[in-house]
Amino acid sequence: xxxxxxxxxxxxxxxxxxxxxxxxxxxxxxxxxxxxxxxxxxxxxxxxxxxxxxxxxxxxxxxxxxxxxxxxxxxxxxxxxxxxxxxxxxxxxxxxxxxxxxxxxxxxxxxxxxxxxxxxxxxxxxxxxxxxxxxxxxxxxxxxxxxxxxxxxxxxxxxxxxxxxxxxxxxxxxxxxxxxxxxxxxxxxxxxxxxxxxxxxxxxxxxxxxxxxxxxxxxxx
Numbered sequence: 001x002x003x004x005x006x007x008x009x010x011x012x013x014x015x016x017x018x019x020x021x022x023x024x025x026x027x028x029x030x031x032x033x034x035x036x037x038x039x040x041x042x043x044x045x046x047x048x049x050x051x052x053x054x055x056x057x058x059x060x061x062x063x064x065x066x067x068x069x070x071x072x073x074x075x076x077x078x079x080x081x082x083x084x085x086x087x088x089x090x091x092x093x094x095x096x097x098x099x100x101x102x103x104x105x106x107x108x109x110x111x112x113x114x115x116x117x118x119x120x121x122x123x124x125x126x127x128x129x130x131x132x133x134x135x136x137x138x139x140x141x142x143x144x145x146x147x148x149x150x151x152x153x154x155x156x157x158x159x160x161x162x163x164x165x166x167x168x169x170x171x172x173x174x175x176x177x178x179x180x181x182x183x184x185x186x187x188x189x190x191x192x193x194x195x196x197x198x199x200x201x202x203x204x205x206x207x208x209x210x211x212x213x214x215x216x217x218x219x220x221x
Contacts, residue, residue: 002087002207005094012101013197019108020190027112034109050099057095060088079217086210093203097196104193111186118179122172129168136161 018030037046067085071077077085139158 002090002094005091005098006204006207008098009094009101009200012098012105013193013200016101016105016108016193017197019105019112020186020193031109031112034105038109046102050102053095053099057092057099060092060095063088064092083210083213083217086206086213090203090207090210097200097203101193101196104189104196108186108189108193111182111189115179115182115186118175118182122175122179125168125172125175129165129172132161132165132168136165 015030015034018026021027036042064085067077067081067088071081136158139154139161
């Protein structure tokens with residue numbers, strides 16, 4: 001069970017790392033895989049698995065509390081209880097980290113998709129602004145030899161183009177701000193994932209020590 005949980009945490013950490021760091025086509029492949037998971041029956045399966053892990057984690061926490069209460073009553077804790085306590089504690093920690101990593105992956109996927117949409121919108125707005133600006137420059141460079149009514153009509157069109165250009169510029173600035181906010185959120189998620197990977201290394205060392213204690217206890221028994 002513990003080995004399986006370590007494998008799950010390792011896989012989730014690798015997925016989070018691929019989302020945070022752009023390594024050729026790997027990020028795109030990871031995003032496409034997550035898109036497939038979030039379609040069809042995928043969300044229901046993920047929710048079922050998360051609920052199952054939550055129930056198992058609650059059971060481990062309950063076992064930890066029972067062991068601590070038993071140790072409090074008798075005034076000491078047997079070696080077997082100590083090992084069981086550490087085992088349940090490690091299982092609960094790994095399950096909690098696994099659920100937290102799943103949440104981090106979901107948020108990273110959502111923010112990256114949102115950031116991609118912002119960039120596409122900004123590119124479209126920039127193209128429209130460039131087109132309006134070119135039309136404005138052309139209309140400005142052309143020599144107008146018309147009556148005063150035609151000149152006034154042309155001035156009105158230029159004024160409308162200026163207003164549209166100003167509106168598009170404001171929208172582009174707003175989209176830029178949203179993109180920066182989304183990038184800041186992604187950086188914060190990346191920092192949380194890095195801290196989590198460090199905690200994973202510590203848990204792996206604790207697991208090795210626990211296995212060593214179990215081996216030693218088995219030899220004594």
